[in-house]
Amino acid sequence: MPQQERPFDLLNKVLGQKVLIKLKGGAQIRGSLSSFDIHMNLVLQDAEELDDGQLRTKMGTILLRGGNILYISPA
Amino acid sequence: MPQQERPFDLLNKVLGQKVLIKLKGGAQIRGSLSSFDIHMNLVLQDAEELDDGQLRTKMGTILLRGGNILYISPA
Amino acid sequence: MPQQERPFDLLNKVLGQKVLIKLKGGAQIRGSLSSFDIHMNLVLQDAEELDDGQLRTKMGTILLRGGNILYISPA
């Protein structure tokens, strides 16, 4: 089965939409994806840090380093 | 014994099929592999996070960073 | 949706402004961003280390290595 898309295509598709990010160490961040680069550095708008799915801190805009991201999921 | 395939050939073969991923730190993710790249970044569809083999969270589509993957197994 | 900005553009925009940095291991540093480079090494002025959002140590100027940064948020 030939591959029609690559992983970064998913990031392009969800620009402007809510995503949930899980970081190494377990922190979870939810926000609206506004930009990314080839290192998977991401900028989120209206970001919030979650604790077991519950809101913990509102953070507004945030720049996440790609190297510490475990996964990204459209929320 | 000459090697007829390389590890990435396995990913090509299981495109569209269920895989189980184990991440550094112990998290397990199961889903249908829809794309990958040379860094072993993966996109899964209908992804679920498992806890000791039991369903913990349904996550839909998910992009996993290759660098934090321990192993990938067709499920 | 085409991407109009890249993550590093956020750093350019907040030069001279207060940012909150979270490091691997959990330390939080707040200060005024005065410079950065492509490795996301940052210099902050009037920096303070925080403990659960409370001031712990005043540090003045500080150079943070990019590799250990989890995220950066305009404060």
Add this chain to the structure above:
Amino acid sequence: MPQQERPFDLLNKVLGQKVLIKLKGGAQIRGSLSSFDIHMNLVLQDAEELDDGQLRTKMGTILLRGGNILYISPA
């Protein structure tokens, strides 16, 4: 004493044979080596996860990321 072989020659020699892999974090995987690449990514067939030498989970085919491997030993 001149060196007649290099470490990767061992992988070539044990293709098709049982190997025991120890990963960072302590997990042990046993299986039949079917392919590898220059990053030491490996594919095992009939793989099993072991716990202190005891069988814990049968996993069939598995792709292990080289970067998280501590050692590989023909079993």
Add this chain to the structure above:
Amino acid sequence: MPQQERPFDLLNKVLGQKVLIKLKGGAQIRGSLSSFDIHMNLVLQDAEELDDGQLRTKMGTILLRGGNILYISPA
């Protein structure tokens, strides 16, 4: 706001002055910065290891590997 300096300029400016270094794992080293390179490897003179800001060990000259540095602050 254009950036007039880069993070490494701070190291140049504080050559010969006291700096406080925090390492991954929490160790703190204070000393007089006598040299650095592009990996942020540093040499300090009259270095001391601190424990919660208290002197623990006098070490004289010390070469610190850049990769394990969290931050550097003129003391």
Add this chain to the structure above:
Amino acid sequence: MPQQERPFDLLNKVLGQKVLIKLKGGAQIRGSLSSFDIHMNLVLQDAEELDDGQLRTKMGTILLRGGNILYISPA
């Protein structure tokens, strides 16, 4: 004082001899060094895993990834 040898020369000199390896995480492996490469990947023959200097497991031939080695000492 000019340097007459480089660290890898030690590996060349002890080919065929017993060495003790300490890995990140604390595991100790002893065996006879039969090959190495520029990443410090090593193959040992008649390898044994030690626990506080006591024999724990005999492993025969073993390939150790260089990246996880803390030190190597002729035994």
Add this chain to the structure above:
Amino acid sequence: MPQQERPFDLLNKVLGQKVLIKLKGGAQIRGSLSSFDIHMNLVLQDAEELDDGQLRTKMGTILLRGGNILYISPA
């Protein structure tokens, strides 16, 4: 203040002399520096592992991987 030396110059200067090495994870090694390379891999002669400054194990010659070194101090 122009920099007259670089960090590796310190290693050149202390060839043949006693140094104290601190590794990630906390292990301390003391010995006589006999060689180093650009990765900061080091060979020590008459090396000893220390525990809180007390002798724990005599190891003779030892090759330390640069990547796991926190700091090096002439002893």
